[in-house]
Amino acid sequence: MVGSVGNGLMDLCDKGKVEPLPKDFDPTDIVEPVPALDLEGVGGEEGSGKNTEIVLGRNVHTMCFTIKEPEVDDEVTGEREAYMASVLARYRRSLVERTKHHLGYPYNLDFDYGALAQLQHFSINNLGDPFIESNYGVHSRQFEVGVLDWFARLWELEKNEYWGYITNCGTEGNLHGILVGREVFPDGILYASKESHYSVFKAARMYRMECVKVDTLISGEIDCIDFKAKLLQNKERPAVINVNIGTTVKGAVDDLDMVIQTLEENGFKGRFYIHCDGALFGLMMPFVKRAPKVTFKKPIGSVSVSGHKFVGCPMPCGVQITRLKHINVLSSNVEYLASRDATIMGSRNGHAPIFLWYTLNRKGYRGFQKEVQKCLRNAHYLKDRLREAGIGVMLNELSSTVVFERPKDEEFVRRWQLACEGNIAHVVVMPNVNIDKLDSFLEELFQKRSCWYQDGKMSPPCMAADIGQENCFCVLHKK
């Protein structure tokens, strides 16, 4: 065990007896970085080749809420209950603070599911297939199928031609889509742009599929010239393709039409399966004019989108839609469940569909359209303000992900919970990110930045390789 950090809570955790929290206990200590880092035994760093600048980890044992065996007289004294209530109240306060200062992850933190609190008392489980009831009666398939229908309609697949389910996260959607692709083309090679989500490459490894990484343009989109070259190297084997509807870092949207054209013009007609990873933009794109349409009227196999991102949800979840005909290749009957087995997971969270149903019902397509427009407007506002201040920045046309110079100070990065890669950071403008929040972020950034680069010894990093020369304002590329 790492040396004690010396704040009240940690000491408390290590003692045998439960004591009331000290008066000087600082709730933010719970989630703020602790100074003592221990990477020993955490591993995974040696020989990784790339020197990651982010503080990669701290052993969370030092700041965990240890579970203590109750004392025999706990029920009488009520100390246990008091201790737990106190931990929870402080934790809640830290969540409020952390939720307020959040810009980097594409999660809409603005939701009110108070009306659904009454359902927390139930163990709601949609185990197995959404379209086939199991004998377990405490489920929410009525809501789940309503949500799936809504998405199938959005992506233009008929009720009797689609299959889908509500997943635990974007990764499960990608795992499912790529698995379906592999089962349709067991000998297929997986193609994905190098800026695809890491779960795509994890899938390749899990499924023992050969995986070919395709180059990207500066925007982050797949480079179809490189794609063609790589296809032609493997003409004899079918193709399973992951198409990004919004990449993780730059929010780039692969050109679906050009991907299909490249496949068809190079002898792959009828020998490809496309999975669209629409984790974030799958739900935004339909409401952006000029965006290439994601629709099952085109020869795609599956689309996934996250539920906790643009919609907003207390826990991660996602929606997976595919063609019913593909599912039969996955199915095997499992009598125990009275169901076929076409989902990745077995027991499935029955609360998530109700959260989604609730929001979709309240907002409707029109409500989402309004929010998408607001996000794009605010993203442009952020980009313009950064550019005015001479900070390198890029915003893809169809995106609300603003990519800019990585702030020099890791504390600032953590405070605003920015996602970073190399020299770039990004803010994803979600419905809960309003102009006020952006202003206070900008003000703080400008102020800090004037300190970082004050003495002229350091200058902002060059980002030409990441976002293009025209977007970079480093010493070299400043106009």
Place this chain on the structure above:
Amino acid sequence: MVGSVGNGLMDLCDKGKVEPLPKDFDPTDIVEPVPALDLEGVGGEEGSGKNTEIVLGRNVHTMCFTIKEPEVDDEVTGEREAYMASVLARYRRSLVERTKHHLGYPYNLDFDYGALAQLQHFSINNLGDPFIESNYGVHSRQFEVGVLDWFARLWELEKNEYWGYITNCGTEGNLHGILVGREVFPDGILYASKESHYSVFKAARMYRMECVKVDTLISGEIDCIDFKAKLLQNKERPAVINVNIGTTVKGAVDDLDMVIQTLEENGFKGRFYIHCDGALFGLMMPFVKRAPKVTFKKPIGSVSVSGHKFVGCPMPCGVQITRLKHINVLSSNVEYLASRDATIMGSRNGHAPIFLWYTLNRKGYRGFQKEVQKCLRNAHYLKDRLREAGIGVMLNELSSTVVFERPKDEEFVRRWQLACEGNIAHVVVMPNVNIDKLDSFLEELFQKRSCWYQDGKMSPPCMAADIGQENCFCVLHKK
């Protein structure tokens, strides 16, 4: 779309306009079976060979809560809100009823997480590795690691030697354990008894592993004589073994010690990886005297247990514990997350760890011990009452899963939400299943049964092949 079923709610879903629910609307219709079955397009049945008696499915489109685009004046009239509140209130009532009549699945439905309702407003996400913080600050790793420590202690693995995470369900635990096994022994063959959970065979297919099914004894335990024979057929390749700590149907506990002995005596020393699937009993076994101990002091690689089963949780979740040294083979650095990538899922539900933390803290090891004893006592009560009534029944020594004659009437099966397979059904006696509930179940069963077998034309099924001659009371085996 299937023809309308004619109850108020369904009609409502199909109409364009939102209307108040009719007064004669019956809330139980929401979850009770609807008469119209539509297996068309659901597929997966043809050519399955085995004629499954359970009503395998109904197209849930017929009973879903369709999402309607809000009317422009909805906010003014408040109709939308009223409609949704009404659907939810009725749904809640049906959940109460379904929760009351539940015996077949190993879910503890008895919990009170009222103190945690305050956290539902937050999007809590433990994305990535529990031991390495990401930049996203709205997480619950402090609770997650506390829970993991508790389980590592239970299974005797030191803090600096274990790695684990809180999963979405038992399936994710099995997928993870078997993946780790495969990465440790890429050429390994997967061995699992034929009564293993279906997710084990799903893993083999996903991971493209050769899988050998091993026979079982009547009790449901793995047959180590057959295991030995199958090992010897593949002496040259390492073994990845799934050991059941409580099978799904019979609650049978594989003899871990004998599995290890069989491996070591047949030349597999140092060439095997054991994953223990302790979905339900992983948390009960430690508190049962005479049970073979699951401990990392034995040469096992990983243990998984479900969180929504014995502990009880609103949504499915699980705990996965493995040896830290194995995790490095899985890891790859993902800068976007500032984390290694050793979990199956990416975004991870941050509420589940808090639910588990809350219950473990309140009950402690002693509390669980008491509950396990109560469950075993009640399971024996149920077995004795069934046997007295001349109904064939089996209860494994270390188990609270009571296996008995499958009730003839599917409506009865659904009413009590029994899990069935072939001629057998089971009740899993969980902490929320008390003597009163068992009595009302038994009373109803005895009464129905006297009708089913009244005229002497039909007689109870023979279960000798499933639970042994000595436990069967069919016409042939009645003493």
